Amino acid sequence: MLILYTYSFAHMFKTSSFLMISSTEIGKYIRNMGMVCFVCSLLLIIFPTCGYAAINTSSTLSIGHTLSSPNDFYELGFFSPNNSRNLYVGIWFKNVDPRVAVWVANRDTPVTTSTANLTLRSNGSLILVDGKQDAIWSAGEAFTSNKCHAELLDTGNFVVIDDVSRTNIWQSFENLGNTMLPQSSVAYDIPGGKNRVLTSWKNDTDPSPGEFTLEITPQVPPQGLIRRGSVPYWRGGPWANTRFSGIPGIDASYVSPFTVVQDVEKGTASFSYSQLRNYKLSYVTLTSEGKMKILWSDGKNWTLHFEAPSSSCDLYGACGPFGLCLRTSTPKCVCLKGFVPKFDDEWKKGNWTSGCVRRTQLSCQANSSTKTYGRDTDVFYRMTNVKTPDLHQLVSFMNDKQCYEGCLGNCSCTAFAYISGIGCLVWNGELVDTVQYLTNGEVLSIRLASSELAGSSRTKIVVGITVSLSIFVILVFAAYMFWRYRAKQKEPTLGVVDTSQDAWKNDFAPREISGINFVEMHTIRTATDDFSSSNKLGQGGFGPVYKGKLPDGKEIAVKRLSSSSGQGTEEFRNEITLISKLQHRNLVKLLGCCVKGEEKLLIYEFLENKSLDVFLFDPTLKFEIDWQMRFNIIQGIARGLLYLHRDSRLRVIHRDLKVSNILLDEKMIPKISDFGLARMFQGTHFQDNTRRVVGTLGYMSPEYAWSGVFSEKSDIYSFGVLLLEIISGEKISRFIYGE
Incomplete structure (x- = not known):
């Protein structure tokens, strides 16, 4: 009973x-x-x-x-x-x-x-x-x-x-068994000799322990690791404050459900996850096939939220030491820059586990007692969008420059990475389980002999000839452009000298357009049905915004610069160079741009719920955003603003924060947009002034509107106005009189 x-x-x-x-x-x-x-x-x-x-x-x-x-x-x-x-x-x-x-x-x-x-x-x-x-x-x-x-x-x-x-x-x-619920955790306690892990079932009908386990590693910082028996099977990469840095699609903008708490002095750590937003029922499980899954339910059906491993590149050490797995639609292994297959015949057969070896030995050897060798002859090759290798070591360098110098001065150091939320990681010895994604990921710098980047003598000759021809072509082109410029000077009306795509690319420094995708005009015209009025989403300060669909089915939003907008080349260039360097869940994502003649277009991810003002000030739609949703929107905007002011590599002042510049995705997650007026600061510089005061009245702080002085406080003032509008549901420019 x-x-x-x-x-x-x-x-x-x-x-x-x-x-x-x-x-x-x-x-x-x-x-x-x-x-x-x-x-x-x-x-x-x-x-x-x-x-x-x-x-x-x-x-x-x-x-x-x-x-x-x-x-x-x-x-x-x-x-x-x-x-x-x-x-x-x-x-x-x-x-x-x-x-x-x-x-x-x-x-x-x-x-x-x-x-x-x-x-x-x-x-x-x-x-x-x-x-x-x-x-x-x-x-x-x-x-x-x-x-x-x-x-x-x-x-x-x-x-x-x-x-x-x-x-x-x-x-x-x-x-624990094979499942973790919110408020439960995988953990270790080294002094207490405890190691709490998830253990898979043998199969769907037999819950006895299978061959896979999920644990949190005692490394600093720790990693989420799946083992098959005692052998590593998958890892999530080093924990970077709010995320596992090795999980694709989860960058600093992602609101991760995971939480890791590590106490190095006490020798303890725990790995847990929080309840998924808006869903009361969810769980993390380790399947009998060795997959970690997060699922949630609305009370009717179970939906997969996350799964790993999900690609052959996710399997631990798929390409062997110094191998690189390219995580594309058809994953494959290649050797890292400066390395060649250890066994060429096996490599050609698709057996990549033996990995790669150096093509040219380093001048700075690990057993050398003189550090200057490496400073004179060894170089570092920079790779982007990388899942960093296993077996990292955390060192206490303050910035990426010190991280570089520390690795360069240590002959045992084969690679380094400076990761936001972690700091400086270095690798000594083999680089194992390195993956490169199409987007996101970290920057990894690999130590190479200088000849690997300088090239052979034959290459130098080819390069010399190529450079000479390039200089000749540039001089001819410059002369032609100068002739056109003089001709334009004589005309009564002003025109654009050359705003073709290639000319625009040449106007930028290489670091400014790194990662920017320049899209052809015919592709944009096809995607938007030649800028059809039926595809027009709205009108902003930059110009009209159109909805489009690329050949691969991906939906996009296209901002088209209007000659009457009051914003021109400077704002267009500013948005390209700035937003391409910012990656956060609460910032709109720039997919590319297009320049053709006088046409200037920006291509963004499409957000189906449009801007926040559509919901706030519409007499019908405003009832769809309850207090919890408004609170979540406020939190999201605050996170995006904190990232701009404090957590990104750059310190950015937006200068035009308002409800129409807050876009909402299908889950009503807010994203700050329109960085045409934003300003970037370096180092300890945190304030500036301008004679050209731009922005939206009502949102501008008094010192900015009157004196042109702007700082982080300017955005905070705008955020306060935004906060009042979200809570009250009324426009800042509207007056309401009592009865």
Whole structure:
């Protein structure tokens, strides 16, 4: 029988009223209450799975009975995985199909008899016995508690509680299976000799431990690591403050559900995840195939949120030492710059595990006692969008320049990376498990012999000839441009000298257009149906904005510079060079640009919910954004602003923060846009002034509007105005008079 603990109701009558009741009425009242108690007890016996239940030393949980959490989120009882013949005691999400078991007690030893009981002993230990009264499973060793009970919490944690001290003396969250719930964690405690991991099932019908485990490594910073047996199978890359740096698609802008807390001095660390936003039900699981998955449910169906590994490049060491896995639609292995296959025949056959070796040995050898060799002859090759190799070491350099100099001065250092949220990482020895993505990723600098970048003598000759011809062509082109310029000077109207795509590219420094995708005009015209009015999304300060669809099906938003906009070449150039260097979840993403004659276009990711003002000030749509959503939007804008002011590599003042420049994606996540007026600062410089005051009245701070002085405070002022508009739902320029 299952003992159900219920809470008493408040007194039904005041003392003064009670004293006025006659003895006959009191007797009648007591008899009625006795009948009520009898009926309640009978109902609880007939329906043992209802209500907030717990097990104590005088009760057992048997087959056919279940234990529910207080708010019916989770349920504990006997079950058969995928209709197998064996029985297990486990926890699952209640009233959600298909059933998902999140914890199994007797995963090593199933119940094979028709009867079994889960019992709480007087010493506080749990024990599962079958019909023959043989012990199938027990929860550790005996405790010292004499009075305790076991209950299932709304977190999914099955706990044994000491009734005297009200402390947990045992809990399922410290004895994980293949699943992790919010508030549970994978962890290690080196002094305590503890290592809590997720362990996969053998298969879908057998929850006994499989061959895969998920753990948090004791490296600094730590990594999420899946092992196959004792061999690494997948890793998430070093933890970078809010994210695992080696997971593609998760950069500094991603609001990661993961949390890692590491205490190096105490030798402890934990890896957990938070509840996915807007979803009460979610879990992390390690499948029998070795995949870590995050799934969420709206109460009807389970949806996959994240999965790893998801590509052959994600498998640990797929390309061997000094190999590089190109994570494209058809992943393949290549050698890092300056390296060649160790076994060429095997490499050609697609057997890449042997990796690569240096083509040219370094002048600065690891056993050299003189550091100057490397400074004179070795160089570093810079790679972008990289999942950094395994076996990193964290060193205490303050910036990327010191990181470079420290690695250059150490002959054992083969590579370095300076990662936001981590600092300086160096590698000594082989570079294993290096992956390159199409986008995102980190910057990795690899040590090479100088000849690898300088080239052979033959290459130098070719380069010399090429450079000479290039100089000649440039001189001819310059002369031609000068002639055109003089001709234009004589014309009564001013024109553009040459605004072709190639000319624009030449106007930029290489570092300014690194990563910028220049798109052909015919591609944009096709995507927008020749700038059809039916594809027009709206009109901004820059000009009209059109919706388009690229040949690969990707939707885009195209901003077309209008001659009447008041914004010109400077703003266009500013937006290209600035936003391309900024990557954050709450900043709009620039996909590319196009320049053709006098046409100047910016191509952005398409955000289907348009701008925030559409929702705030529309009499109908404003009811779709409740207080929680408004709070989330405010948080997102604040995160984006914090990134611009503090967390990005550049210090950026937006100067035009307003509701129409806050765009919303399909999940109503806000993204700051329109960086045409933004200004960038270097070093300790944090304030500037201008004679050209630009922006939107009402959002500009007084010192900026009157004196042209702007700083981070200017954006904070605009944010405050924005905050008032979001909360009140009224425009800052509107006056409302009381009755």
